Amino acid sequence: MRQAVKLSLGTLGGWIPQQLLIRISGQDLVFPFYHAVSDVPMPHVEKVYPVRSLKRFKGDLEFLLKHYEPVGLEALKSPETLGRRAKPAMFLSFDDGLSEIHELVAPVLDRKGVPAAFFVNTDFIDNRDMFYRYKSSLILERLEKINYSPAVTELFQSRYHLAGSGKKSVRDFVLEISYRNRKELDEIAKLVQLDFATFLKVRKPYMSLQQLKNLANKGFYIGAHSKDHPLFTHLTREDMFMQYRVSMEFVQKEFGTGYGIFSFPFSDDGVPARFFEEIKGEGMPPLDASFGTAGLKKDPVPFHHHRIPMEAGRAPARRLLRGEYLYYLAKGLVRKNKIVRV
Numbered sequence: 001m002r003q004a005v006k007l008s009l010g011t012l013g014g015w016i017p018q019q020l021l022i023r024i025s026g027q028d029l030v031f032p033f034y035h036a037v038s039d040v041p042m043p044h045v046e047k048v049y050p051v052r053s054l055k056r057f058k059g060d061l062e063f064l065l066k067h068y069e070p071v072g073l074e075a076l077k078s079p080e081t082l083g084r085r086a087k088p089a090m091f092l093s094f095d096d097g098l099s100e101i102h103e104l105v106a107p108v109l110d111r112k113g114v115p116a117a118f119f120v121n122t123d124f125i126d127n128r129d130m131f132y133r134y135k136s137s138l139i140l141e142r143l144e145k146i147n148y149s150p151a152v153t154e155l156f157q158s159r160y161h162l163a164g165s166g167k168k169s170v171r172d173f174v175l176e177i178s179y180r181n182r183k184e185l186d187e188i189a190k191l192v193q194l195d196f197a198t199f200l201k202v203r204k205p206y207m208s209l210q211q212l213k214n215l216a217n218k219g220f221y222i223g224a225h226s227k228d229h230p231l232f233t234h235l236t237r238e239d240m241f242m243q244y245r246v247s248m249e250f251v252q253k254e255f256g257t258g259y260g261i262f263s264f265p266f267s268d269d270g271v272p273a274r275f276f277e278e279i280k281g282e283g284m285p286p287l288d289a290s291f292g293t294a295g296l297k298k299d300p301v302p303f304h305h306h307r308i309p310m311e312a313g314r315a316p317a318r319r320l321l322r323g324e325y326l327y328y329l330a331k332g333l334v335r336k337n338k339i340v341r342v
């Protein structure tokens with residue numbers, strides 16, 4: 001809903017120059033983020049999330065570099081240096097650690113000298129396992145391939161007591177499977193004769209530890225994105241800490257980063273203020289910055305930054321950014337452009 005409003009605003013405000021929006025909003029540091037960029041089908045992603053083509057990604061980058069100066073972590077740590085720049089700043093990042101980052105994205109960024117952070121789920125490095133939503137995507141793509149064959153969908157209906165065996169019932173059921181019930185996806189895979197282990201071995205959807213080390217050596221930032229991609233607000237306090245600490249420690253040990261960055265999987269919605277205080281506390285892995293996905297928005301936590309999802313509605317960066325600024329300005333009128341944390 002919120003995303004649809006932003007996209008409409010992006011279209012309506014097509015005549016407003018980007019510089020003007022930046023100036024009147026005062027938002028001169030933005031955090032665009034992506035997941036997947038590919039020119040070949042990504043069956044594990046595209047049924048649940050949009051995939052950016054390389055051409056469109058390059059177009060986005062051209063727009064972003066025209067209006068913003070790409071900055072690294074140093075600029076976030078000393079924001080007073082930002083005002084000295086000729087252009088507003090952007091900090092670019094990519095979530096989920098997909099192999100296309102190493103193949104397509106990093107070479108483009110490297111050629112242009114654009115710094116970026118890549119956030120990884122530590123359980124999936126080296127293709128040891130896969131994000132449960134990507135498993136859902138693979139199941140849906142298999143169901144499409146067999147034209148939602150009644151022989152199979154009737155099995156779904158009887159096993160899971162679905163209201164019907166039609167395409168919609170089965171599809172909705174697969175899409176609604178949550179982190180808590182993710183083991184069920186392995187059972188469903190058997191129903192459609194899908195083998196995730198083979199997919200991981202053959203397709204290698206994720207980067208290897210070595211590939212990530214290569215990127216770290218080139219100067220890209222490697223950050224943690226939890227162990228296996230749960231929605232934090234659904235976790236117990238203990239599990240939130242475990243997901244955070246294990247992934248942060250792994251990344252800092254393996255890549256010898258000397259810095260700490262973390263992006264919340266899905267969203268940080270509902271994560272209490274206390275959690276942010278505690279992860280900065282004694283005995284925790286070093287943390288320089290954490291990242292959410294709420295778009296252009298202020299946060300009361302000084303080291304926590306909200307990023308702009310750049311894949312919504314397959315719209316180009318120009319329209320997405322414009323929508324974000326206009327939404328931000330509209331919310332500002334009713335004083336709602338700042339997150340409230342309890």
Ligand SMILES: [Zn+2]
Nearest residue numbers: 095096265266
């Ligand atoms: Zn993610």
